Amino acid sequence: MSALNGRRIPQSRPPQAGPAESRPTQAPAASRVTSTVRAGLGTDSPHRSVMPPIHLSSNYFFDAPGVHGKYDYTRTGNPTRDLAAGAIAELEGGCGAAVTSSGMSAIAVLTRFLSAGDLLIAPRDCYGGSHRLFTAEAARGSYDVRFFNPWEEGSFDLARALRPRMIWLETPSNPLLRITDIAAWARLATEIGAICVADNTFLSPVNQRPLELGADLVVHSTTKFLNGHSDVVGGAVIADDEGLLEEVAWWTNAMGVSGAPFDAYLTLRGMRTLHARSRVHEENALRVVDALVRSEAVAEVNHPSLPGHPGHEIAARQQSGWGSLISFELRGGRPAVDAFVDGIRHFALAESLGGVESLVSHPWTMTHASMEAPARVEAGIGQGLLRLSVGIEAADDLVADLERALERAEVLAAVARDPHTACPRAAIEVA
Numbered sequence: 432m433s434a435l436n437g438r439r440i441p442q443s444r445p446p447q448a449g450p451a452e453s454r455p456t457q458a459p460a461a462s463r464v465t466s467t468v469r470a471g472l473g474t475d476s477p478h479r480s481v482m483p484p485i486h487l488s489s490n491y492f493f494d495a496p497g498v499h500g501k502y503d504y505t506r507t508g509n510p511t512r513d514l515a516a517g518a519i520a521e522l523e524g525g526c527g528a529a530v531t532s533s534g535m536s537a538i539a540v541l542t543r544f545l546s547a548g549d550l551l552i553a554p555r556d557c558y559g560g561s562h563r564l565f566t567a568e569a570a571r572g573s574y575d576v577r578f579f580n581p582w583e584e585g586s587f588d589l590a591r592a593l594r595p596r597m598i599w600l601e602t603p604s605n606p607l608l609r610i611t612d613i614a615a616w617a618r619l620a621t622e623i624g625a626i627c628v629a630d631n632t633f634l635s636p637v638n639q640r641p642l643e644l645g646a647d648l649v650v651h652s653t654t655k656f657l658n659g660h661s662d663v664v665g666g667a668v669i670a671d672d673e674g675l676l677e678e679v680a681w682w683t684n685a686m687g688v689s690g691a692p693f694d695a696y697l698t699l700r701g702m703r704t705l706h707a708r709s710r711v712h713e714e715n716a717l718r719v720v721d722a723l724v725r726s727e728a729v730a731e732v733n734h735p736s737l738p739g740h741p742g743h744e745i746a747a748r749q750q751s752g753w754g755s756l757i758s759f760e761l762r763g764g765r766p767a768v769d770a771f772v773d774g775i776r777h778f779a780l781a782e783s784l785g786g787v788e789s790l791v792s793h794p795w796t797m798t799h800a801s802m803e804a805p806a807r808v809e810a811g812i813g814q815g816l817l818r819l820s821v822g823i824e825a826a827d828d829l830v831a832d833l834e835r836a837l838e839r840a841e842v843l844a845a846v847a848r849d850p851h852t853a854c855p856r857a858a859i860e861v862a
């Protein structure tokens with residue numbers, strides 16, 4: 432399985448996760464919540480600060496030529512980044528993690544496991560940037576890629592027949608929130624000798640832990656829920672196998688995509704509130720789902736909490752929360768989308784997700800614009816689709832805002848469809 436062919440890895444591994452207090456020496460066993468809140472506390476021995484300091488230095492003293500301590504150069508290893516890596520690894524239940532400069536660089540590191548002639552199979556509606564990278568690398572012969580629908584009947588037989596080297600999972604998928612059975616795919620990967628990777632960005636380890644379901648590697652855009660404040664771009668790869676971890680760490684260093692210490696510091700700070708934030712994200716998301724389901728303007732709502740969602744039962748089994756990403760189709764198509772985004776106030780029209788602030792995005796023109804139009808259509812991404820990342824604002828404010836914008840979308844779309852029969856007074860009131 433190794434792409435290293437016996438080469439040694441120069442990178443120091445992330446420290447063991449867990450509370451690292453200097454006093455008392457024997458810390459009591461702690462839950463993941465407590466360990467994350469307290470990650471790195473008491474590690475500053477010179478000044479005894481409670482919170483760990485940030486180490487921005489790019490280099491470290493050598494004791495003599497060729498003799499140095501744990502760290503020599505920050506691309507290769509950094510104490511602040513190692514604290515963040517340890518906390519992420521503990522949250523995901525892995526043996527270690529590599530913290531990278533972005534989610535995409537984490538994904539690029541994982542593709543180093545593939546050589547020319549190897550096949551990668553990935554969901555048709557995976558994140559648009561992953562789709563773009565896989566397609567471009569395949570076009571230049573780095574490896575082969577085949578996009579498929581992992582929730583469809585027959586997809587397991589297809590995978591058995593194709594014998595991929597890597598199976599890429601993203602669940603819930605982006606932007607349609609389709610659910611893939613991670614345990615079933617991990618079993619199949621073991622059966623056929625493939626590496627099973629899960630992009631866990633959409634749920635975060637609070638709501639889903641793919642390694643415990645059998646995946647070999649987990650990848651994150653830490654830009655999203657882990658940092659949670661929309662002020663860092665970062666990524667991480669988590670492994671529960673020492674060999675895979677070494678390989679990931681080696682490539683992260685060799686490719687020069689290690690995360691910056693300042694970003695790692697902010698991400699660690701963000702992670703301390705991940706569990707608390709996730710509770711409010713989810714409460715708010717369920718209120719928003721309810722408002723969308725009740726709206727006449729909405730043709731379809733995609734959220735795994737809904738009993739009618741095709742992946743509801745799998746999600747109930749493999750997730751510990753429903754998540755706060757929602758997508759929905761407006762009956763009025765593109766004119767309704769334009770009216771909706773123009774009328775909404777508490778949801779910013781912006782890329783990304785998982786921050787404290789609520790966001791709305793239009794996958795056709797934004798997150799998934801890099802996919803060819805036929806690929807978008809084939810993946811089920813239409814012009815009337817919108818995606819919400821529900822933040823932690825007051826739920827009543829979000830729902831009231833959403834209802835106003837939906838009403839506006841409905842009326843203006845009706846006017847666009849047929850200016851003569853649509854009710855003119857209603858149109859004037861909302862315009």
Ligand SMILES: Cc1ncc(COP(=O)(O)O)c(C=O)c1O
Pocket residue numbers: 533534535536558560601605630632633651652653654664665666783
């Ligand atoms: C599911 C998923 N994976 C990966 C990425 C890429 O992460 P980044 O933007 O941090 O490079 C994104 C970005 O939106 C994403 O949504």
